[in-house]
Amino acid sequence: MSAPRISFEFFPPKTLDASFRLWETTRMLAPLRPDFVSVTYGAGGTTRQLTHEAVTTIGRSFGLNVAAHLTCVDASRAETLEIARAYAAAGVSEIVALRGDPPKGQGKFRPREDGFANALELIAALKDEGDFTLRVGAYPERHPESGDADADIAWLKRKFEAGADSAITQFFFEAETFLRFRDKAQKAGIDGDKILPGIIPIENWHGIRRFAQATGATVPGWMDDAFEKAARDGREQLLATALCTELCDGLLSEGVDALHFYTLNHAHLTRDVCYALGVKPAVALQNVA
Known part of the structure; x- marks a missing residue:
């Protein structure tokens, strides 16, 4: 069995200590030559500027293909597309287009009157805007706001029809969870090879367990x-x-043949798993400035 293609997700740091941790995580994982790395966007757009800085710095300093998360939350259509144009101007050609989580305390997502109402509108607008590679979210288990699993599949298909190039799933703990989802997606006419399974190495079981309960993942x-x-x-x-x-x-x-790791800005466990899967460093990165 050949080594899989891999990709990683990071989140933007909010403190100096967190900045050093992200830098060290990226330095350790970059030699594995991922297809891309993505940088998340805080709920309610709270890390908008930090995300932009992390995306451009990682791309410039490590030579990685970086995908920036972009959401529909708390921004007008014009503001959101201006962010996308700024990424394009900085050489960023990949975007993870999401509806996004509501601001803390709001409970339910409420689109602005001048904003994008959902991910479909955002995907279509980004497709019209420029030559972006667009990745979207997918849910191997029912989305907390969805009626049932069939509705999730139908919504994912509409995302691809709107212009998505690939999808990254929420994390899960058993392979069969993803495989059942992939089979259902293929029966609905979605190319299963375009769905990347989201993998979360368990650095802290109690923390990951709480995270899973909040997102609806079966434990x-x-x-x-x-x-x-x-x-x-x-x-x-x-x-x-x-x-x-x-x-x-x-x-x-x-x-x-491709795996997307939610690193939570910790490198060692993700690196060890990749090594075990036959993914080896292409070349050590030295003198990164």
């Missing part, structure tokens, strides 16, 4: 037991590496 009961036993023996990192590698192996054995 298998056996994982609670496994991490509880591992914690008693001080083997959490060994277990996390083994489980993530096993998950990826299960996907690769079923024809998946």
